[in-house]
Amino acid sequence: VWFQFHNLQDLRHSASLVTKVFIQRDYSEGTVCRFLTKFPSELDNRIERSLFEETVKTLNSYYIEAEKIGGQSYLEGCLACATAYIAFLCMETRYEQVLKKISGYIQEQNEKVYAPRGLLLTDPIERGMRVLEISVFEDQGSVSSSPSSSMSLAGGSA
Amino acid sequence: MKNCEYQQIDPRALSVSPSSAESHPGKTPPRPRRKWEVFPGKNRFFCDGRLILSRQSGVLPMTLVLIVVTCGLFFTFDCPFLVKHLTVFIPVIGGVLFVFVMASLLRTSFTDPGILPRATADEAADIEKQIDTSGSSSYRPPPRTKEVLINQQVVKLKYCFTCKTFRPPRTSHCSLCDNCVERFDHHCPWVGNCVGKRNYRFFYSFIVSLSFLTSFIFGCVIAHLTLRSQTGESLIQAIQESPASTVVELVICFFSIWSILGLSGFHTYLVASNLTTNEDIKGSWSSKRAGEEHGNPYSYNSIITNCCATLCGPMPPSLIDRRGWLSLEEPIPAASTLEMELPTFAEKNDAEMCAQSTKGVLERAVHSLDFHKLCLPGSPKTTPMGLEGSGSAALSPEPSASAGCAQEPSLRSVVAPCPRFSRGNQRDSLHSVNPAFRLASPSPSLSRAGFVLEDAPEVSFVPLP
Numbered sequence: 029v030w031f032q033f034h035n036l037q038d039l040r041h042s043a044s045l046v047t048k049v050f051i052q053r054d055y056s057e058g059t060v061c062r063f064l065t066k067f068p069s070e071l072d073n074r075i076e077r078s079l080f081e082e083t084v085k086t087l088n089s090y091y092i093e094a095e096k097i098g099g100q101s102y103l104e105g106c107l108a109c110a111t112a113y114i115a116f117l118c119m120e121t122r123y124e125q126v127l128k129k130i131s132g133y134i135q136e137q138n139e140k141v142y143a144p145r146g147l148l149l150t151d152p153i154e155r156g157m158r159v160l161e162i163s164v165f166e167d168q169g170s171v172s173s174s175p176s177s178s179m180s181l182a183g184g185s186a
Numbered sequence: 187m188k189n190c191e192y193q194q195i196d197p198r199a200l201s202v203s204p205s206s207a208e209s210h211p212g213k214t215p216p217r218p219r220r221k222w223e224v225f226p227g228k229n230r231f232f233c234d235g236r237l238i239l240s241r242q243s244g245v246l247p248m249t250l251v252l253i254v255v256t257c258g259l260f261f262t263f264d265c266p267f268l269v270k271h272l273t274v275f276i277p278v279i280g281g282v283l284f285v286f287v288m289a290s291l292l293r294t295s296f297t298d299p300g301i302l303p304r305a306t307a308d309e310a311a312d313i314e315k316q317i318d319t320s321g322s323s324s325y326r327p328p329p330r331t332k333e334v335l336i337n338q339q340v341v342k343l344k345y346c347f348t349c350k351t352f353r354p355p356r357t358s359h360c361s362l363c364d365n366c367v368e369r370f371d372h373h374c375p376w377v378g379n380c381v382g383k384r385n386y387r388f389f390y391s392f393i394v395s396l397s398f399l400t401s402f403i404f405g406c407v408i409a410h411l412t413l414r415s416q417t418g419e420s421l422i423q424a425i426q427e428s429p430a431s432t433v434v435e436l437v438i439c440f441f442s443i444w445s446i447l448g449l450s451g452f453h454t455y456l457v458a459s460n461l462t463t464n465e466d467i468k469g470s471w472s473s474k475r476a477g478e479e480h481g482n483p484y485s486y487n488s489i490i491t492n493c494c495a496t497l498c499g500p501m502p503p504s505l506i507d508r509r510g511w512l513s514l515e516e517p518i519p520a521a522s523t524l525e526m527e528l529p530t531f532a533e534k535n536d537a538e539m540c541a542q543s544t545k546g547v548l549e550r551a552v553h554s555l556d557f558h559k560l561c562l563p564g565s566p567k568t569t570p571m572g573l574e575g576s577g578s579a580a581l582s583p584e585p586s587a588s589a590g591c592a593q594e595p596s597l598r599s600v601v602a603p604c605p606r607f608s609r610g611n612q613r614d615s616l617h618s619v620n621p622a623f624r625l626a627s628p629s630p631s632l633s634r635a636g637f638v639l640e641d642a643p644e645v646s647f648v649p650l651p
Contacts, residue, residue, distance in 0.1 A: 050312045055343070056335045058484055059355055059369070095502075097495050105387070105498030112289035113388060121501045156303035156505040158351055 043146065043165035051084065051160035061091040063152070063160050070164060075145050082161070083137055083149070087130065094126035127153060197586075222508040226304060227365040235508035237296040240363045244375025246295055253291070253396075256438050257284050260403050262432040264410045271413050276406060283399040290392035291377065298504040299382030300368035302349060302357060310350035337483040356484065358464055371456075372463040384504065387497045390453055397443070397450045404439035407432060459494040460485040 054062040065084045067077050082147045100122055108115040136153050142149055142162075150161040222235035230239045239246075240480040255281070265277045305313070330345035332352050343352045346359050349366045353359070358370035360380045369383035381389045411432065415421045454467060461482060465471060486492050 033238055048308045048312070050309055053354065055336055055341070058336055092189075095500055097491075097499050101500045102494060102498045104501070105494075108501075109387075109497075112286050113391070113543075114289060116501060123500045124503055127503060136605045144232060153308065153503070153505070154307070157304065158302070158354075159309055161309075 046164045046166050049162040049164060051162065053158065060095055061152075061157055062088050068162075071162070074147060074164065075142070079141055086133065087152075087160070090126055090130045090133065094123045094130075096160070120171070191195065219508070219512045220508065221510045221512050224512060225506065225508070228363050229301075229365070231267055231508060232296070236626070238298050238379075238508065239295060240373070242362045242375070242377050243378035246376065246378030249291065249376045250440060252442075253284075253287060253399075256403060256435055257399075259431040259435050260406065264403075264406050264435075267413070268406060272409070280399075280406070283402060286395040287392065287399050290388050290395055293388040294374075294377045294381070294385050294392050295379050297379075297385040297388060298378040298506060300370075300384040300502070301363075301380075301382075301504075301506050302354070302366040302368055303506050304349040304366075305351040305461055313345075313351065317479060339483040341483065356462060356465070369462060370464050384502060390457065390497060393446060393450045393453060397446045400439045400442045400446055403435060404443060407435050407439070437468070457493050457496045458489045460496060 047070060049068045051063050051068065052072070055062045056062075063084050065081050065088075067080055071080065104121060131151050134149050137150050146165040148163040148165070150163065152158070152160050155161055220235050222231045222238075225231070228241040230241050230243070231237065234241070260280060261277060265280070268276045330352075332343045332345070333340055334343060334355070335341075336355060341355050343355065345351070346353050346366055348359060348364065351366075353366055354368065356369045357366050359366045359375050360370065362373050363380055365380070367380045367382040369386065371381040371386055371389070373380045374389070377389065377392070379385070411421060415423075453463075456463065459482060461471070465482075486495060
């Protein structure tokens with residue numbers, strides 16, 4: 029089995045970080061939060077293209093939902109205005125609710141898809157929505173691992 | 187090969203610390219700190235990070251005093267008379283307006299305007315790699331721009347040397363707060379904060395409600411004097427009865443009305459066309475640009491939709507996470523770890539440092555100009571403009587006159603990149619990364635606003651060894 033089933037905590041402490049891949053924002057639709065679905069070359073042999081694109085597309089759809097200008101956002105806006113914006117102090121906005129869903133989704137993706145492949149997604153909100161950061165760790169279960177990686181493994185798992 | 191027991195870990199709790207050698211200078215502090223305590227921008231925080239204000243809080247105290255004093259005088263001296271002679275709703279309406287004005291003002295001042303946190307060192311390194319700096323180290327690297335297509339229109343994204351990231355569209359770097367702010371409108375000294383994506387609606391409701399309040403108080407004071415003079419006393423006697431309050435209120439309201447009404451009108455126009463003050467002043471989407479089809483790519487081409495999108499759109503969250511705890515391994519944002527970056531960034535460091543030193547020169551020039559150009563509503567300086575422009579005060583064609591706030595944003599693009607200022611290249615700015623010495627986007631507004639900054643970059647600054 030080429031893929032080792034990693035504990036996320038293990039990934040962080042014992043696996044050595046090879047590089048970080050940054051998926052940049054896609055501004056073709058304006059200032060709406062979207063990420064490029066272009067597959068980065070560094071992930072070529074780490075994850076299937078379709079899985080990656082699926083993740084990014086789902087994230088994009090979540091952000092579109094958060095920033096949608098429609099009935100609920102108007103209601104929120106008018107209610108808040110009527111209460112001299114004191115309402116914003118008390119209630120959780122729709123955007124925040126969707127952000128919670130997004131972090132849940134990212135955690136789920138990390139557990140199911142990315143951690144087993146030695147990758148880790150970082151929620152864009154932690155990077156100010158600038159980038160989607162993917163940390164690439166050394167693949168510990170890899171047959172083709174070089175001696176240096178096993179040495180780093182020994183050194184890192186203290 | 188070890189068998190791992192699978193556990194649920196919250197990815198948010200994981201901050202993958204890079205293996206490259208950047209860390210806190212010195213030992214880690216014994217007590218856990220919140221992120222606002224190490225925030226790199228020029229901001230002040232209150233209530234343990236809940237409230238944020240610009241370090242240059244400008245004349246916010248004066249704004250508060252003016253509003254409170256005027257309303258206080260109104261409620262004390264005019265209301266009793268008017269309640270007796272007119273209606274009891276006068277103080278009620280006044281009270282409601284006052285509450286609205288104060289709430290909007292405080293929300294505008296203490297809300298994060300949409301500050302973009304600075305890039306982490308890894309991100310900055312990644313962007314560095316992607317930019318082709320094919321120059322020798324004898325001259326500074328060219329300023330960086332990236333072009334994107336938004337609604338079939340080419341928009342240039344500029345690289346911010348302070349925040350080490352390409353600014354999203356409509357984002358601008360405020361020199362007073364030293365932050366990139368999304369959908370940057372302007373830095374308002376009256377409010378003591380930048381006005382950006384997250385607090386624009388509060389700002390707009392502040393100026394609109396303030397217009398109503400000042401007009402209301404003005405009308406009530408006039409009504410008060412009129413009624414007094416009708417009940418047998420002459421006008422002079424009526425003024426003498428309550429000298430201080432009436433005169434003070436009249437003076438304050440009279441001058442405020444012109445500027446605030448003008449400002450409200452101007453911002454209503456901006457809201458209806460989905461523009462920011464910054465874009466309007468720079469003329470980014472004006473039709474005067476030669477040869478290109480320039481419309482506002484962000485506009486929905488419907489006034490109602492534009493208004494709703496700007497004022498009633500979803501409220502985005504604050505990106506800077508002020509009250510989060512600083513994890514001990516977390517690297518401090520890129521700007522402060524400049525010195526520890528890898529040697530390959532020497533060229534970029536040069537650019538950063540030279541931008542910083544020139545920034546100092548320009549900032550001094552800006553501040554000296556500020557005091558002259560600042561259109562203070564209510565101050566004697568603006569009254570000639572207000573009076574003679576009274577007919578067209580609502581939508582003045584010269585935004586810098588009616589804007590009422592310092593035109594800081596137009597200068598930002600001059601300060602940020604490494605400057606060799608050549609204004610001749612402004613118009614043909616569709617070419618990306620030009621290895622010749624030229625600014626990313628020297629702002630044409632400089633000529634319009636009459637700032638004499640073209641010469642400032644020629645002031646000698648210490649070249650780096």
